Amino acid sequence: MQVIAATSEQPCIRCGDCAPVCPVNLQPQRLLLRLRDGDLAAMQREGALDCTQCGRCDVVCPSRIPLTQRYREAKALLDESARKRATALAARERYRARQLRLSRDEQAREERHTAQTANAASADAVAAAIARATARKAAQRGAPKA
Numbered sequence: 199m200q201v202i203a204a205t206s207e208q209p210c211i212r213c214g215d216c217a218p219v220c221p222v223n224l225q226p227q228r229l230l231l232r233l234r235d236g237d238l239a240a241m242q243r244e245g246a247l248d249c250t251q252c253g254r255c256d257v258v259c260p261s262r263i264p265l266t267q268r269y270r271e272a273k274a275l276l277d278e279s280a281r282k283r284a285t286a287l288a289a290r291e292r293y294r295a296r297q298l299r300l301s302r303d304e305q306a307r308e309e310r311h312t313a314q315t316a317n318a319a320s321a322d323a324v325a326a327a328i329a330r331a332t333a334r335k336a337a338q339r340g341a342p343k344a
């Protein structure tokens with residue numbers, strides 16, 4: 199069937215002419231549908247990021263759809279979305295690292311406090327033992343000789 203090319207952009211007639219000319223084996227018609235649905239994830243699955251923007255699909259499209267321009271815009275959206283994801287991921291990672299650092303600092307503080315308490319208790323015990331020994335000696339010195 200011979201398709202007469204339109205002079206201005208027309209709806210996709212699903213002739214399939216765009217697929218065989220794609221050097222990276224994409225399905226430009228399907229990419230277009232996903233783009234119209236606003237489904238960026240599906241576009242990515244269809245390989246939109248592999249599009250080299252060579253323009254071959256534009257040339258053969260009888261409906262004069264500016265496919266390359268659409269894919270360029272879609273790629274920009276995908277890049278932006280990937281950038282936002284990476285930024286969110288980095289922020290989450292920074293938050294997680296900060297929480298970990300705070301938790302380690304808290305644990306170290308608790309350990310220091312426990313050690314200081316143990317040292318103080320041990321110093322008190324030594325002081326008490328010295329006091330008992332001193333009192334014993336004093337008592338012995340003061341006791342009448344038999």
Ligand code: SF4
Binds near residue numbers: 251265266
């Ligand atoms: S512009 Fe993209 S989709 Fe179109 S033929 Fe080239 S690589 Fe394939």
Ligand code: SF4
Binds near residue numbers: 210
């Ligand atoms: S060449 Fe154009 S009209 Fe034909 S399927 Fe591809 S996008 Fe649709």
